[in-house]
Amino acid sequence: MTRPTAACPNCNAPLTFRWSSAVQTTCAHCRTVVVRHDVDWRAIGEVSDLPVDSSPIQLGVEGRVDGRAFTVVGRIVYAYAEGGWNEWHLVFSDGTSGWLSDAQAEYAVSWPAAPATPLPKAESLRVGLRLAHQGRDLVVATITRARYEGVEGELPFEYWGRGPMVFADLRNDVGGMATIDYSEQPPLFFVGRFVTYDELGLRGVRTFPGW
Amino acid sequence: MVAVAPTRVAGFNCPNCGAAVERRALTHTRAVACTSCGAVLDPDDPNLVILQEAAMRERIVPAIPLGTRGTFGGHPFDVVGFQYRTIDVDGAIYGWREYVLFNPYQGFRYLSEYDGHWNFIRPLPYWPAEMKDGRIAAAWDGQSYRHFQTALATTRFVLGEFPWRVRVGDRVAVSDFVAPPFLLSRERTSDETTWSHGQYMTGAEVWKACGLETTPPLTTGIFANQPSPFAGKPAAAWRRFAALAALVLLALVGRQVAAAREPVLEERHVFSPPPPAPQPAAGYEPAFVTEAFTIREGGTVEIAVETNLNNAWMALDLALVNTSTGTAVNVDTELERYAGTDSDGVWTEGSPNGTLLVPWVAPGEYYLRVEPAGNAETAFVLRLRRDVVSGLPYALALVALLLWPVFVSVRAASFEARRWQESDAGSGGDDDDD
Amino acid sequence: MSRLYLLVGLGLALAALRADTQGWFGARPSIVNNVPASMRDNPGAYRALYQASPRTIGGK
Numbered sequence: 001m002t003r004p005t006a007a008c009p010n011c012n013a014p015l016t017f018r019w020s021s022a023v024q025t026t027c028a029h030c031r032t033v034v035v036r037h038d039v040d041w042r043a044i045g046e047v048s049d050l051p052v053d054s055s056p057i058q059l060g061v062e063g064r065v066d067g068r069a070f071t072v073v074g075r076i077v078y079a080y081a082e083g084g085w086n087e088w089h090l091v092f093s094d095g096t097s098g099w100l101s102d103a104q105a106e107y108a109v110s111w112p113a114a115p116a117t118p119l120p121k122a123e124s125l126r127v128g129l130r131l132a133h134q135g136r137d138l139v140v141a142t143i144t145r146a147r148y149e150g151v152e153g154e155l156p157f158e159y160w161g162r163g164p165m166v167f168a169d170l171r172n173d174v175g176g177m178a179t180i181d182y183s184e185q186p187p188l189f190f191v192g193r194f195v196t197y198d199e200l201g202l203r204g205v206r207t208f209p210g211w
Numbered sequence: 212m213v214a215v216a217p218t219r220v221a222g223f224n225c226p227n228c229g230a231a232v233e234r235r236a237l238t239h240t241r242a243v244a245c246t247s248c249g250a251v252l253d254p255d256d257p258n259l260v261i262l263q264e265a266a267m268r269e270r271i272v273p274a275i276p277l278g279t280r281g282t283f284g285g286h287p288f289d290v291v292g293f294q295y296r297t298i299d300v301d302g303a304i305y306g307w308r309e310y311v312l313f314n315p316y317q318g319f320r321y322l323s324e325y326d327g328h329w330n331f332i333r334p335l336p337y338w339p340a341e342m343k344d345g346r347i348a349a350a351w352d353g354q355s356y357r358h359f360q361t362a363l364a365t366t367r368f369v370l371g372e373f374p375w376r377v378r379v380g381d382r383v384a385v386s387d388f389v390a391p392p393f394l395l396s397r398e399r400t401s402d403e404t405t406w407s408h409g410q411y412m413t414g415a416e417v418w419k420a421c422g423l424e425t426t427p428p429l430t431t432g433i434f435a436n437q438p439s440p441f442a443g444k445p446a447a448a449w450r451r452f453a454a455l456a457a458l459v460l461l462a463l464v465g466r467q468v469a470a471a472r473e474p475v476l477e478e479r480h481v482f483s484p485p486p487p488a489p490q491p492a493a494g495y496e497p498a499f500v501t502e503a504f505t506i507r508e509g510g511t512v513e514i515a516v517e518t519n520l521n522n523a524w525m526a527l528d529l530a531l532v533n534t535s536t537g538t539a540v541n542v543d544t545e546l547e548r549y550a551g552t553d554s555d556g557v558w559t560e561g562s563p564n565g566t567l568l569v570p571w572v573a574p575g576e577y578y579l580r581v582e583p584a585g586n587a588e589t590a591f592v593l594r595l596r597r598d599v600v601s602g603l604p605y606a607l608a609l610v611a612l613l614l615w616p617v618f619v620s621v622r623a624a625s626f627e628a629r630r631w632q633e634s635d636a637g638s639g640g641d642d643d644d645d
Numbered sequence: 646m647s648r649l650y651l652l653v654g655l656g657l658a659l660a661a662l663r664a665d666t667q668g669w670f671g672a673r674p675s676i677v678n679n680v681p682a683s684m685r686d687n688p689g690a691y692r693a694l695y696q697a698s699p700r701t702i703g704g705k
Contacts, residue, residue, distance in 0.1 A: 054237035056316045082376070083241060104239050104374055105318025106336050141338070142403070173340035173351075194336045197316050208237075208315045211287070451647060455654030462662045498688040511668035530691065532680050539677040541695060568671030580688055601671070604664035608657040615650050 009034060009043045018060075018073040019091040022154035025074070033151065035158050044160055050077055050150040055086050055102050056197075056205040059153045063200040065109050068092050072100070074153035080146040089155055097156050099190060100200075101179075107200070108177050110192025119189060122166050122182045131170060131178070133191065138170035138178050225250060227260050233372070235278070235291040236313045240372040244292075246277060251369060251378065263379055267368040271295045274324070274428055275310055277371045281421035283331055288312035288320060290421075292371035298362035298385070311373055319374050322417065323409070327430030328437055329417045330394055330409035338406050339395055349388040349395050351408070356388035356395045359435045359634045364398075391630075392438040411436050433630045441623035448616040455612050463605040471598035475504045475512075481590045482525060482583040498582040501593065503534060505576055510598035512569040514579075516591055520548040520563035523587030530580040531569060539580070542567050568601060 006015045011030040024035045026047055034041045061072040074089030085103035092098065101108045117132050120140075129140040147164040165183035181188040222234045230247035234240055234254065244251045249268045253259040273293040275281075280289050292311030297304050307325035314320075321332040339351035349356040366381040388395040394409035411434070412420075414427025478501050485495050506512065518525060524547035530539040547561035579593065631637045664670060677695050684691050 052238055054239055054315060105314075105316065106334070108336070139338070171337040173338060175337050177337065197318070205316070211315055447647065448650070451650055451654070455651065455658065458655065458658040459661055462658050463665075466662065466665055496689045498691065500685050500688050510666065511671060528695075530677070530680075530695065532684070534682070537678065537680045537682075539680045539691075539695070540674045541677060542672040542674050568668050569674060570668035570671045571666070578685065580684065580691055582688070582692070598666075601665045601668065603670045604661040608661040611657055612654055 006041050008032060009041050015041070017154060018071055019095070019154050021095060021097075021156065022073070024151070024155040024158050024160070026152055033160055035160070044158075047150055047152070050075075050152060051079070051084065053077070053086070056105075056208070057086070057088055057100065057102055057202070058204075058206050061088075061202050061204045063202040065098075065195060065200060068094075070098065072153075074151070074155040076151055076155065076159055077149040078146040079149040080144050084149060089153065091154075098192070105197070106194070107197060108192055108194045109200075110177065110179060110190040113178075113189050113191040115189045119180055119187050120168075122187070125166070125168055133172075133178065136172045136174065136176065138172050138176065140168050141171045142169045143167070144169065223254070223257070225252065226257055227252075227262070233278070233291075235289050236311075236319075236372045236374065237315065239313070239319070239374050240291075241375050242369075242377045243372045244369040244377075246370055249368075249370070253376070261378065263368060267295070268370075271308070271368050273308065273310065273370065274425075275322070275417075275421055275423065279421050279423070281312070281417075283312070283320065283420055286314055286317050288314045288317070290322075290371075292373045293369070294366055294373075294377065295368040296364045296366050298364050300362060306367070311371065313372075321407070322412075324414075324417075324428065325434065326432060327414055327428040328434035329412040329414060330436065331412050332394075332396070332407050332409040335395075335406040335408055338404070349397075351395055354390045354393070356390045356393070359387045359389045359631075361386040361635060387435055389436040391436045391442075394436040409436065411438060432633065433626065435630070435633065437630065439623060439626050439630075441619070441626055445616065445620040445623050448619040452612055452616045456609055459605050459608045459612070463600075463602065466600045470600045471508070471510070472596050472600075473507070473598060474594065474596050475506060476501060476579065476593065476595040478502065479590065479592050480581070480583075481588065482585055483588050484585055497584065498580065500532075501579040501581065503576050503578045504595070506572060506574050506597050508598065509571060509573050511601070512572050513596045513599040514542070514567040514569065515594040515596070516544065516546065516565050516567075517594070518546055518548075518563045518589050518591040520546060520561075520587070520589055522549050522551075523547070523585060523589065524561075525583055525585035525587075525589050525591070527584075528582040529567070531572065531577055532580055533573070534576045534578065536575070540569055540572065542569060568599070572597075 008015050008027040008030060010027065010032040013027060013029040015025060015027060015034065017025065024033065026033050031047050032043045033045045033047050034043050057072060059072055059075065063070055070090040070092045072088045073091045076087045078085055078087065085101060088100040088102060090098040090100055098109055098111045116134065120129060125140060125143050127140050127143065131138045144167045145164055146167055148162055151159050162183060167182065168180040170178040176193045179190045222232050224230065225232050225245040225248060227250040228245060228248035230245060232243055232245055232252065240254050242251060243254060244263065249263040249265065251261040251263065275290050277290050277293060280287055289312065290310050291313045294309050295306055296309065297306040307323055310322040312320040312322060319334065323330045323332060339349050341348050342350060348358045362385055364383050364385045366377060366379055369377050369379060383398040383400050386397045392411040396407050396409060398405050414430065418427045480499065482497060512531065514529060516527060524545065526543065526545045528543045530541045532539040544565050544567055546563060546565050548563040549561060550557065550559045680694065
């Protein structure tokens with residue numbers, strides 16, 4: 001994988017990338033959020049401290065899922081009424097992207113997918129709604145109204161300055177899951193499955209005193 | 212990297228009593244009940260203080276102290292929280308205890324204890340398939356789980372940290388499905404449904420995992436997903452029975468094929484009863500002897516008698532006499548045949564024919580001495596065969612062999628009956644429509 | 646326990662075979678020894694040798 005470098009448009013410090021297709025990243029020195037338009041990097045804001053978090057995952061963590069190796073290169077922190085969760089941006093050795101969602105140490109890996117049947121509109125969402133996908137029904141389990149709490153690292157799209165958004169979490173009965181992200185039109189669809197911490201074989205995780 | 216999350220989450224002081232409140236579950240804690248005064252606090256809102264009944268703190272003491280670290284499934288977990296919940300079944304209150312376990316990498320697990328029976332529980336992020344056919348519902352990882360009980364559970368007392376906003380008085384509809392030693396549990400409120408998977412553990416196993424020196428709570432009765440000590444034993448016993456029954460049948464078949472059944476004598480005679488008194492019975496001698504015959508090999512001898520009895524009876528004293536040794540083997544038989552009509556129709560009683568089996572007789576030359584008696588003139592045929600097959604011993608052997616697998620099956624079934632007695636389907640629960 | 650069952654079962658199978666060939670479940674005979682050869686010419690004389698138990702009269 002090529003390791004492109006650029007200079008931070010705000011403080012000129014070198015920006016290093018783990019992923020060649022990054023569209024957004026954060027400068028480690030001045031906390032400026034920079035996005036790439038064509039070949040230039042432009043500053044669009046400044047990220048504040050991320051909320052205190054207990055996730056064992058951090059940028060640079062390496063692991064495997066379904067036999068494919070990945071590196072954690074970015075993060076989006078979401079908050080909602082009951083708490084918050086992380087969406088870790090994974091990059092695989094072939095350059096493709098995936099997401100590792102991490103909520104109270106329950107983990108799921110998903111990839112962007114094209115829905116087989118039309119996605120329900122946000123207004124017609126309800127728990128129990130069924131969506132057919134690859135022979136198994138996915139059922140809407142939770143509908144969450146969430147907002148951004150922060151970003152970190154390299155992301156495939158511009159994630160900045162967005163208002164609250166609706167997420168639908170779907171599950172099937174064999175550990176498969178899906179997410180519909182209504183922050184864009186048309187809504188984004190991600191499909192994957194729940195995973196155990198052990199099966200990801202993570203290296204470079206955060207340490208906790210006493211553990 | 213810009214964002215730095217501290218690796219240690221600071222504890223705080225209880226706004227009610229001032230005691231230090233631990234945050235072992237780090238930022239995952241959504242509610243914590245102070246271990247000193249029992250007040251339920253929100254780590255994100257210092258003004259929230261919900262007091263609990265002080266008396267409960269005396270009565271309900273966790274058997275595993277908070278802060279204990281145990282090893283389960285190869286991973287270490289800290290005991291961070293504890294709750295006591297009850298259900299009401301036909302007016303009787305049943306309570307059980309649950310411990311919240313935490314590992315920063317593995318997340319949360321739970322230990323539940325009821326009457327000394329333990330379960331190690333993992334929350335499931337997804338929902339198992341539910342079937343409604345027959346009595347079976349909830350299938351997961353290829354195994355079917357049977358519905359055991361549905362009841363409304365109320366949280367009565369909490370201590371320590373929880374990953375959800377627990378409140379005393381919280382009510383959930385709990386449904387348990389079992390496939391011993393496993394358990395699937397569904398908890399439903401109006402807002403959400405969660406499933407979890409449990410595996411049965413004994414108190415000794417839990418105490419060993421936690422390295423505790425005390426004695427675990429004693430068990431009473433049989434728990435819903437407690438593994439049966441007799442599991443698999445009936446099937447094994449019936450397999451052994453099948454093998455032994457096959458052996459017995461093989462012996463029978465072998466004998467049916469190999470038995471000689473050789474006819475050695477056939478004679479026809481007519482019996483005349485004695486002339487009625489007072490005429491003298493001079494010269495009347497009903498006894499006679501048959502021709503001599505050879506029994507070539509030692510074996511059983513079957514004596515078959517066929518008569519033309521009709522509303523009469525006949526008795527026969529038979530002596531099988533060896534011509535060289537002079538030893539006589541004596542057997543006797545009585546035959547009768549009566550028939551008539553009455554209000555129910557035609558009736559018959561008795562049989563005009565009969566067989567006798569003489570036990571093992573040595574080879575040699577024999578004759579049969581016959582002494583008949585009776586009340587009518589009767590013609591009869593005597594047929595002797597050697598080495599016939601008797602089926603009764605094999606039938607008796609099979610019946611005797613049945614005793615063991617039947618005992619094993621009854622024992623296993625009785626365990627299961629006692630298990631299910633506590634369920635909604637048995638006498639211990641109330642029927643709950645889902 | 647299961648080994649015992651298999652052993653007992655084997656024994657029962659062999660015992661059934663023996664019971665069949667030996668006629669253990671047949672009639673229970675009584676033995677009279679030293680029957681003289683002359684009895685063949687005079688079958689009535691056997692009665693003296695063999696005191697039969699009182700016989701129940703058949704029929705109603």
